Each structure stands twice: as structure tokens, then as C-alpha cells.
Amino acid sequence: MIQAIKKCPECGSANLSHNKELGEFTCKSCGFVIEDRMIDFSQEWREFGHEQSEKRRRAGAPSTFTKFDRGMGTDIGQRSDVYQLQAKERNKYFRLRKWQHRISTAIERNLKLALAEMKRVSSYLKLPGAVEEEAARIYTLSVQNGLVRGRSMESVVAGALYAACRRHEIPRTLDELSDASGIDKKEIGRTYRFVTRSLSIRILPSNPIDYIPRFASSLKLTPATQSKAVDILEKAQKAELTSGRGPTGIAAASLYVSALMNNEKRTQREVADVAGVTEVTIRNRYKELLRELNLKDEVKKSMEDD
């Protein structure tokens, strides 16, 4: 990041300077501050004992988007500091603390609320930390670009989470997000599209295979059936049966077929429920699979083996 900057964007001069203590990167010619949240890349020392920790420690917790100020803010008047002071001094810090609170802009307050909501939804869905981090980043960008205006904060949170899940290839369905956040499915879809488009976040169409493990475990299918379903999906993708179709429908249909072949039959309704599609869709995809991949004989054979 730092190395990338060679010229001042204001005056074009290459005469730049670092100020490590202020964390600033400035142009010596015109004084333009190019980067004011610079990260110190210098040698990291380990600490041994109190004396060294005073001298050597210079970094805090890792920067994270799941805190509204990326975990880098300074809170004035934390207890541990304040109680070492005289009463008069202490009052001064309480006053400063109050002001700090007032100064927090609307954006920051919105972020605080939103990130709390995000935490709630993502833990309900048991999403990994990396996804939550990504979602928080997307949300922060949305707020900064004024995309939340005119839409509920919750729906943007849900949209950001949905996008983050897809980027990490552990897609959740809109229904699941809707269930976890209490926002209407269509609303989430709308904000998701709006946000990703406005921020030009590129997201590949989700791969049906990514849905298999989760659906299979909800249906209590064996690993053998699961990998059979993946096989079928790969063949289906080669036969170009997957493009333009809803990925959940295809995933559900191939699971249904592989369950039949392994004598672990589940009803169309059961499969449809966990995949969040209707029986009709499964039927349509299922028939296509049988027809195009010539699986009919395979299914028949394994049924006769009973």
C-alpha cells in the first residue's frame, strides 16, 4: 500500500515524506496529506518482561471492520486510567468523555448499531468470522456511499451478509437470511443487488456444489450419497444443464437422485424443504437429469437391488 504511492496526487511531486509518529504520509512540496492511517511496517519485537513491554510494544489489537472504528479508536477516560488521577483531573476526563460521545457522528452511531445487528444474525446462522468481517466491510462501504438512506439498516445488513457468504463460497439461501434477520426475502434480494451493483462488487453466480454438504447433512444422507450428488452435478455442468437455472433447485435435484441410487430415498417434499424450492422445481430438474445424463438405467438398477 505504502510502496504503491510514488507521487503526490495533488501536485505530482515525487518529494514525499513519512512521519511515523503521526502515521502520516505527506508531500513535501505542497503539504498534501496523502495517507493518514498509515500502518507501521517496521520490525515487530517480542516483549520479555515489563520493562521491555513499555519500550517495545507499539501495536494494539488487529484492525477489524467489525468494530465501527476498525478497532483503532481511542476511548477517553476508561476506568483503569481515570482512577489513578486526582478528583479534579478525573472530572476533566469525564468531561472529555462526554464530548467524545457527542462528537461521534451519525455514521459512527449507525455503524455501531448495524454491526451489533450483524453480529446477532451471523451468529444465528453460525457464519465464520471471515464472512462476518467481509460483510462488515461491505456495510461500512455502503454507509460511506450513502446507500443506506431510504432503506432500513437491517435490510442492508442482511444484504451485506448474503453477499459476503457468496463471496466466500458458503452460500446461504435468501430464505435462511430472511429467517435469521426477520427481513422480507424480496427486500434482501433487492438491497443485495443494489449494494453490490453500486459498489461494483463482482460476485460469481453461486455454484450448486457449494450447497450440497449443508443440504445433505440436514437430510442425514451418507457421505457416499453426498459425493455421488457432486458427481452428478459435475456431469450436469458439463452438459450445460446448470446455466440460467436456480442453483438450489439443481443441487436439490441431484441430491434427490443420488439418494434414490443409494437406497436412501427421501421424498421430494423433504428435499424441497431443506433446499427452499418447490417439489415441482425438483421434478423438472430431476427429469432433465435423467434424460440428459442417461441416469435412468442406473436408478432402475439400484432400485432392483433391494
Added chain:
DNA sequence: AAGACGAAAGTGGTTGA
């Protein structure tokens, strides 16, 4: 009686003029 099947009409979003 439950599950599978298929037809027909409806829904929400995309696309192309």
C-alpha cells in the same frame, strides 16, 4: 393415504427496443 406427476396460471426480475 401419502407421494409422485403434470398442467395451467401467477409472480418478480431481466432484457432489448
Added chain:
DNA sequence: TCAACAACTTTCGTCTT
């Protein structure tokens, strides 16, 4: 901006096990 369109859903009657 509007109409055509593809995918998917809802609903419902019929067939199969």
C-alpha cells in the same frame, strides 16, 4: 419506459405404490 420472456412458484386434479 414498456412488453416479451425465462425461471420458478402455487394450486389442483390424477395416477401410483
